[in-house]
Amino acid sequence: RAAGMRFPLALCLGLVAMAAAGQSPLQRRVVRELLEYFHGRGAVRFVFREQAVEGAVEREDPSGTFVQLRLSLAQTNCRNKAPRRHNCRTVESQRKPMCLACYKFDTSDVPKVLDKYQNCGPSHHLAAKEIKHRDEAECRAVEEAGKSADALYLPGMFAFSRGLPA
Numbered sequence: 605r606a607a608g609m610r611f612p613l614a615l616c617l618g619l620v621a622m623a624a625a626g627q628s629p630l631q632r633r634v635v636r637e638l639l640e641y642f643h644g645r646g647a648v649r650f651v652f653r654e655q656a657v658e659g660a661v662e663r664e665d666p667s668g669t670f671v672q673l674r675l676s677l678a679q680t681n682c683r684n685k686a687p688r689r690h691n692c693r694t695v696e697s698q699r700k701p702m703c704l705a706c707y708k709f710d711t712s713d714v715p716k717v718l719d720k721y722q723n724c725g726p727s728h729h730l731a732a733k734e735i736k737h738r739d740e741a742e743c744r745a746v747e748e749a750g751k752s753a754d755a756l757y758l759p760g761m762f763a764f765s766r767g768l769p770a
Contacts, residue, residue: 630671630709631660638675638705642724648684651692652677652701667750668710668718672743675703676727702727706743710750719749 627635635654642652655678663670679699680692703724709715721742729735 627657627660628662628671630669630707630715631657631662631673634671634673634705634707635675637707637720638703638722638724639677641722642677642701642703643684645724651680651682651684651686653680653692653694654678655694655700663747665751666711668708669715670706670708670747672704672706675705677701677703677724700727701725702730704730704739704743706746708746708749719746721746 635657639652639654642648655676658674658676660673661671677700678694679697681695682692701724703722705720705722707720708718710718721739723730723735723739723742725735730739
């Protein structure tokens with residue numbers, strides 16, 4: 605019986621690794637921060653893990669990199685406040701929360717967060733029209749972070765503008 609239990613676990617771990625392999629380091633970072641944010645909220649009694657990342661967007665412009673993704677979560681049998689969180693098994697539950705994250709990172713070697721927006725809730729809640737509109741507006745604002753030249757001095761910008769013929 606124990607040998608039979610090992611296979612599905614290996615299969616699950618393989619799927620998680622496969623999902624992670626298709627993501628950029630910035631997307632992995634957003635997923636980690638999003639999970640921390642989700643578990644930091646008072647009402648979350650169990651540990652949830654990433655089930656799927658959907659619609660990942662990553663766009664670069666001179667002001668930095670914008671990352672947007674939707675993360676569907678699966679509940680595990682581990683308590684959120686328990687000190688040991690490994691060996692958590694996914695359980696079938698009615699609650700299938702969904703999170704939306706929009707992050708704007710600067711262009712430094714270790715990218716810093718210029719702005720971010722996160723929203724987690726039941727998937728039907730995030731699909732509601734008003735919430736979708738608000739999410740889209742918030743994400744547009746996050747993507748604009750750092751773009752206005754007067755608000756942010758980018759290294760090399762002054763030297764570049766000086767080098768242009770008058």
